[in-house]
Amino acid sequence: MPAHVVLSDITKSYGSHTVIAETSIAVAEGQFVSILGPSGCGKSTMLSMIAGLDFPTTGTVSTGGRPVLGPGPDRGMVFQDHALLPWLTARGNIEFGLKSARPELDRAERTRVADRYLGQVGLAHAAHLRPSRLSGGMQQRVGIARAFAIDPEILLLDEPFGALDALTRRELQLQLLDIWEASRRTVLMVTHDVDEAILLSDRVLVMGHGPSATVIADIAVDAPRPRHGDGFDDTFDKQVAGLRHKLIELLGNN
Numbered sequence: 001m002p003a004h005v006v007l008s009d010i011t012k013s014y015g016s017h018t019v020i021a022e023t024s025i026a027v028a029e030g031q032f033v034s035i036l037g038p039s040g041c042g043k044s045t046m047l048s049m050i051a052g053l054d055f056p057t058t059g060t061v062s063t064g065g066r067p068v069l070g071p072g073p074d075r076g077m078v079f080q081d082h083a084l085l086p087w088l089t090a091r092g093n094i095e096f097g098l099k100s101a102r103p104e105l106d107r108a109e110r111t112r113v114a115d116r117y118l119g120q121v122g123l124a125h126a127a128h129l130r131p132s133r134l135s136g137g138m139q140q141r142v143g144i145a146r147a148f149a150i151d152p153e154i155l156l157l158d159e160p161f162g163a164l165d166a167l168t169r170r171e172l173q174l175q176l177l178d179i180w181e182a183s184r185r186t187v188l189m190v191t192h193d194v195d196e197a198i199l200l201s202d203r204v205l206v207m208g209h210g211p212s213a214t215v216i217a218d219i220a221v222d223a224p225r226p227r228h229g230d231g232f233d234d235t236f237d238k239q240v241a242g243l244r245h246k247l248i249e250l251l252g253n254n
């Protein structure tokens with residue numbers, strides 16, 4: 001069986017500027033993969049090419065064994081700026097996403113699914129509020145709930161917690177971990193947070209500096225799951241201390 005997401009010998013140039021060079025990545029179905037790398041090295045560009053919002057200059061991208069020709073319902077993306085529709089409520093934003101992505105659901109089912117995912121990210125009480133009434137962290141939760149409600153086979157997360165304070169960030173990471181551990185979708189997540197990458201991932205890809213950036217390390221996170229719960233956090237921290245050190249060194253040295 002081919003891998004779920006395959007980038008084959010990709011290069012990506014804008015004019016004479018080569019952002020990504022000679023990069024190949026294969027992600028198995030159900031794997032959670034993080035991409036770490038210096039700012040501007042091409043991480044968002046990489047996700048956009050998988051999403052079908054941008055295309056490689058040479059090489060191919062495929063998902064589920066088919067070439068990516070544009071966006072599709074098999075892939076869902078969460079952006080750093082969450083991009084909610086300001087005139088719809090939190091619930092309305094999720095229902096709106098469901099309308100096109102899951103046309104088999106009727107109106108009542110859309111509401112039920114939206115409320116279930118709002119509950120999972122701790123926002124049941126805020127379902128009726130518009131984005132302008134929600135904090136940044138709450139808006140980000142709605143974005144995550146929307147992506148999970150659509151339940152795409154492949155979830156693409158571009159620094160989903162980038163703009164949040166440390167406490168909210170941690171809380172959302174743990175919620176994402178719980179939701180993912182229940183659904184085991186294929187996930188590619190860009191982050192600049194080493195601890196976040198380790199906590200969530202099966203595998204961490206490290207990209208080097210651009211121009212002509214590529215993946216310079218591909219590291220498995222072997223710590224068992226589930227990774228949090230009663231008394232587990234300390235054990236996990238000890239297990240991954242060496243890995244953490246290695247990733248920080250890779251990011252610092254390249």
Ligand SMILES: Nc1ncnc2c1ncn2[C@@H]1O[C@H](COP(=O)(O)OP(=O)(O)O)[C@@H](O)[C@H]1O
Binds near residue numbers: 019037038043045210
């Ligand atoms: N549409 C575009 N036109 C020209 N250059 C672009 C475009 N999009 C991205 N770039 C360039 O590609 C490089 C990688 O950008 P990006 O993928 O956003 O990096 P990252 O997400 O790793 O910070 C940057 O140098 C950026 O200026």
Ligand SMILES: [Mg+2]
Binds near residue numbers: 043
């Ligand atoms: Mg980016």
